[in-house]
Amino acid sequence: MSPRSREASLRSKPRHGPSFAELYTPKLFTVLREGYGLGDFRADAIAGLTVAIVALPLSMAIAIASGVGPERGLFTAIVGGFLVSALGGSRFQIGGPAGAFIVIIAAIVERHGYDGLVLATLVAGLILIAAGFFRLGTYIKYIPFPVTVGFTAGIAVIIFASQLKELLGLDLTSEPAAFVPKLEALWAARATVNAQALAIGAVALAIIVGLRRWRPTWPGFLLAVIAAGGLAWALNLDVATISSRSARWPRSLPDPSLPPFSLAKLQAVLPDAVTIALLGAIESLLSAVVADGMSGRRHRSNCELVAQGVANVGATVFGGIPVTGTIARTATNVRAGAKGPVSGILHAGYLLLFMLVAAPLAGYIPLAALGAVLAVVAWNMAERDDFIALLRASGGDRIILLATFLLTVFVDLTTGIGVGVVLGAFIFLHRMAESVEVAGEAPLIAEDQADDYAGRTAYDPAEAAGRDVVVYRISGAFFFGAVAAVSGVLERIGERPRVLVLDFSEVPMVDSTAAKTLLRFAEKLAKAGAMVYLAGATPAVRRELLQVGLKKPLVRYAKSVEQAISHATPGPDQG
Structure with a gap:
């Protein structure tokens, strides 16, 4: 058989699905192959800067709320954000620390310390890589919508509760991660409310809300943090700042390192690793779907999972915390006119530059201002319209929603998602049986x-x-x-x-x-x-x-x- 006839024979054979290259080629290579010019780079440079301005205060606020230093949030956004954009299956996905992880990270750090968190995140990264290569990304869509709304609203409640200490300036040496003990500890410390911290938080909150209403294109989070920091410094207010929590602010990325390993430690953090992997997969693929809806493009779910796994491994090796796709920053990237993954790569570069140049100024940021930022994040996460609509929906959806929400708040996220998915499966089977x-x-x-x-x-x-x-x-x-x-x-x-x-x-x-x-x-x-x-x-x-x-x-x-x-x-x- 001649080469030409062999080629024709191969073309005539029916295909049995996408090839490995089609499933796992990063969107960065797709965009470059399609043709990438100076105009595209200019648009991506502007979009990347816009996203970096949003990500800078958020990354620090999420890290502090998670019980680790603010610099770890920036390490995560820089390294994780770069890897997600460079290797991911979405053109517009922005990776970094996410508010949804605050509850999980705080609980792991409380039980196992930061080394335990690093080990759990490394294992979660490997799980995500394996899930991507086993093509499990397509199965995320089978998680019922009431489960997603329920655990997201539950996380929002916990995040808001976790910021009450900073917003009120409470003198609380140890804050439990669990919801009910946290409320008890906050109530016990109510006599230590700091009026100055409360005022700073109120000012930051007013700036964010006001700019969203009258100047929605302005970077409200960053301007609120800068204004609050300048006000606290000018008036010499007695409020907690980043410098009072972090003894030394880094001027560069740390050297890569791995945590101490033992089989006992691995067994102890394995359930947490599964939780990180599950939530990371859900969050990142939901974010990619949002980007698809806004841009008209289509992401590669399994390639995205592999990239998320690599990003989690890379971020923790460089002193970070768990990484996932972030819906708000990804949506900002699309609205800012991004053309492809280069904007996400540049966003990581901008954050590195900010850390190197503005490191001394970061110490003046009041924690109450970051608390206001996360309070707004929690409010936006709650998906109130969907929550209310599901409460008015069928009895089955209402049961799934409330079970997931209440278990997430009062027990833990893993239990909430697990029970919600099982309930959803049983209710679906019941409905299918009734339809016969x-x-x-x-x-x-x-x-x-x-x-x-x-x-x-x-x-x-x-x-x-x-x-x-x-x-x-x-x-x-x-x-x-x-x-x-x-x-x-x-x-x-x-x-x-x-x-x-x-x-x-x-x-x-x-x-x-x-x-x-x-x-x-x-x-x-x-x-x-x-x-x-x-x-x-x-x-x-x-x-x-x-x-x-x-x-x-x-x-x-x-x-x-x-x-x-x-x-x-x-x-x-x-x-």
Whole structure:
């Protein structure tokens, strides 16, 4: 075979899905391959600077709220942000520390120290890389919407509670990470409220809210932090600042290092690593979806997971904390006119420059101002409209939402997501089971739901061309959840007919449990001398039925009900 004919033969072969390169080539290479000019770079430079201005105060505020130094937030945004943009599957994703991780990081640091957090994040990074290569990114979409809204709102409540200490200037040496003990500790310290810190927080909050209303394009977070810092310095106010919490502000990235490792430590932090990986995957892919909706582009979910994993490993090696895609910064990037991942890479470079040049000034930033920044972040995270809409939705969605929200707040995030997903699965199965109908001469399933089937056309007994032939139609997914209802209807057949025709034309799928139940029923009819026809089954449904033993002579298959009736009631010439 000549090279030309071999090439034509390869082109003619059907493809069985995207190739490895199509799944895992970073969007950076795609953008450069499409053609990247000076105008694109100029747009990305402006967008990257805009995002960096937003990310600078946020990164420090999130790190402080997580129980670590503010510099670790910047290390995370610089290293993690660079790797997410350089290797990710989204054109516009901005990586860095996220408010959703505050609760998890604070709890890990409280239990295992910063070394434990580093180990947990390294393991989480490896889990994310493995998840990407096993193509699990597409399965994130199966997490129910009420679960996402519930845990996001729960995290928002915890973040706001965690900032009350800074906003009120409370003298609290040790603040528990758990919600209820935190509130108890804050209440016990209520007599130590610092009016000056409260005033600084109020000023910062007023600036942020005011600029969002009257000058929404201005960097409200950064201007609020600068104004609060300048006010505290000019008036020599007695408020806690970054310099009072951090003994030395770094002037460069630290040397890469790894934490002490032991098997016992790994076992202790493994559940936390799974939580970081799960939340990181959800947050980053949700952020990528938001960017897709704003830009009209499409991200590569599994490539994005691999990039998030590498970014988590890289950020913690350089003294950072967990990394994920950040919705607010990613949306800012798109609105600022970014053309591709170069803007995210430049955003990391700008942050590095800010850290090197403005390091001495960062120490003057009041913690109350950063508390105001995170209070606004928590308010924006709460997704209030979606929360209220779900409370007014069906009972199942309401149960999932409240269970996830309350467990996230009062127990922990992992439990909240786990219980929410399981509840969502059970409620979905219940709804699927209820949607299955069995109709014969009249709707026979679930008498208390008879109104639901009033619009369905019942089979006319005359269609059977004989009283010895009975036709039943099954509609909907025939699976284990619907077995009891379907078998209950079939078992109510009074006198055994000579021929039973089951119309499967409206059954999209059948599982082994349902097929086995049908097999036992067919065997019972066969012993009574009856003949069973299965009509209109799709190839996939028929294959499942054949695998459990539903084949000749026990049952016969027909393309349609009419064909089954014709075969079961031969005319005079055939008789």
